[in-house]
Amino acid sequence: MPWWFFRRHSHNSSHAADPAQPSSGRQLGEVALPRLHGSRRYLQEQPYLLPKDLGEVNRLDFQHYALRAALRGNYLAPIEQPRRILDVGCGTGQWAFELAQQFPQAQVVGLDLEQVKATTPPPNYRFVQGDTLKGLPFENNSFDFVHQRLLFLAIPLNAWPGVVQELARVTAPGGWVELVETGTALQDWLPCGPATQEFWRLAAQLAALRGIDTDAVPRSLGRYLEEAGLVNIHYQPFNIPLGEWGGRIGSLMALDLREACKAIGAPIAAHFGRSEQDLLQLIERASQEWNEFRTKWPFVVAYGQKPLTH
């Protein structure tokens, strides 16, 4: 069994004063020592393929603003006045900070393997260190809105059903779980050029070595929510243009994707015995193709509600 195989922890369902506090007596995610590829820092002993460093903090913030503009908001689920909000794999925390500002009466929790941002968060925001592959350190029914965005390079395929069950477990009856993902399935990227196709093939092969299936996840989100017992499921693919042909959003997203490709380019080069220069040239060719072929970046938003009788 690989070391990242999903292990579901049993949770004590007794009610603490604040159920959104981490359950007592559990070890939170043990963060592995970093590994360096060139100037980038990657986590060891985690399947996660992207770096954890300042460059990635900046890229994730930039990506957050571009995605918010493309989606015209931070979420699609029909939430009203949530009192407790959780963001799993919160990255820089920017999404959660904005939810904390939008709902000042709510307690907002961001969970990630590491806290990466030094800026002062809103007073109703709290960071909790944790590893979603080991289960969430919260009591049942703790949150009214649970959000998880872009963990497709972090969660092995066989762990997805259990991860989504955990999101549903910590959601209160009547509350919502929202997932936002993308993937590398070529049919979702068409039209795209040969360099883009080659890059995604290499990325998918590297991910597969860690049990991650970057093709399968986006189309399975609705099923994961359903299998976790959620109802009123809404599944919405959306595509964002890549490149100047797509106006301001297209240019922002192309810049973001080029940096994201570079971020996984180093481990791809190391694994496939190619030079980093070779990978950089491939990424450069791919990004030129996005304009030429009018390629769009495929995303999926899927959300579902926990039934009141759950």
Ligand SMILES: C[S@@+](CC[C@H](N)C(=O)[O-])C[C@H]1O[C@@H](n2cnc3c(N)ncnc32)[C@H](O)[C@@H]1O
């Ligand atoms: C691509 S980033 C997305 C960050 C944020 N959700 C956003 O959309 O800006 C993925 C995040 O998931 C976190 N992550 C990866 N594996 C994780 C795990 N097993 N448990 C919790 N967080 C994890 C990473 O540390 C990283 O911050």
